[in-house]
Amino acid sequence: MSKIKKQRDYFDSVHIWGRIWSIGALLVLFSLPVAFSAYYDAWPNAKLVLEALLRLIPLYWLSSIIEVITFTPMLGAGGAYLSFVTGNITNLKLPCSLSAMEQAKVKANSEEGEVISTIAVASSAITTTIIIAVGVLLFNPFLPALRESEALKPAFSYVSSALFGALGASYLKKHWKISIFPVVVGIAVLFFVPSFGVSTLLFVTIVAAVGGALVMSKLKLVK
């Protein structure tokens, strides 16, 4: 009984602190445009800002909603609060957390998974923040040369191919039966709508993967 109570206490406290930090993050985040506009007395033309937001919002708010629904259960409470503050979820936090849980052999929906995911996301966030800060402060004078380096361009252009190839290799090998369908669905969707945003595509392939796996498990094709 006390074990269950402790577990509940931990989850409750993660949710309470998660909300406090998230509200704090929103305040800190908005301090940037507010402070800049006030200091330079440079309040923007609201009509133009609205025009830009109207172009962005339908696409990005839809993907935000999909991200919150899809990723929150996979990241666990602590991992989710932290990921949505620190950003770069699909290209970094989520694969990092999944890889850590796989390595520690814990499940996403267990308390051990919650702990490992939170530690992974936090470590990833700290590392990324430090690398970017050091990169900006130390290499500021060399940055233009690095940016224009034709030799390094392919490395950065295809980083997500490298990342997901490395991450997916053993998983796809182990679960090849349920992997074929979502990959084919993803390729087919991109064939008809090549510029499909990654968040929307993720939603499609996740639904295809889960749906396909459940059907195969019903047909006893996978365990």
Next chain:
Amino acid sequence: MFDFSDFKESPLMYGLAALIIGFVVIESVFFLVKAWKRGKELGISTETLKNTVVSSALFSVAPAISILATVIVLASALGIVLPWIRLSVIGNLLYETSAANTMLDVLGSNINTEVTNPEDFSAIAWVMTVGISLGLVLVTIFGRFIIKKINKATTKSEKSSNIADIISASAFIGIISAFVAQAINGKSSDGSSDAGFMSIVTLVSAVVISLIFETLCQRFKLKKLEIFAMPLSIFGAMAVAVLLNMWLPAEITSFTWWG
């Protein structure tokens, strides 16, 4: 080195960067310590916890450098500080680039032209901030509800717990599938990373290098190497891309399905 007379890189901007980035680091440390303590209570070994920290940090190096590259790309129009802040908090590569591009487009400019007017800069900062905040607002309001609902649905019985395992494994595969499909057949918004020869070679290299590491680790029981396998595979694949780009003719390396 630093041009403080430029409003984009003024002491105010650096001060805001310190505040925002400091906040993120402190929050991360807070949750790290909290989860570590709970992990110990749950009986997770210190070695597993340490390995999680080290492997996650190493895992993040290559993506972090690519985020840094985006900061640099955006810096020519916006100065270094705003992209730095935006990509350290909530931001993501795709969103920040399109948000900045959209506002610059509305202002009749583009990403390669330096913003010299504080009002325009302020408009871009507002658009980048407002547009990206929804996810955080939603997770603050509904995060608990979503997790509770999912946990309730998956812990009802042994059968539903088995289904939960299938769902979580296949959801992971769904994520990987999206990026694999993109590497095989995707088209990027700016045409810089369309799928074709290079994306497929990078993907295949990463898979092959990763499987070689997996075999080595299993055969020779190299526990320590396991932590480095993932980042080494990522960097290895990136190195293959750089080398092939240098050695092979441009007609081959620049080949994409989308012309």
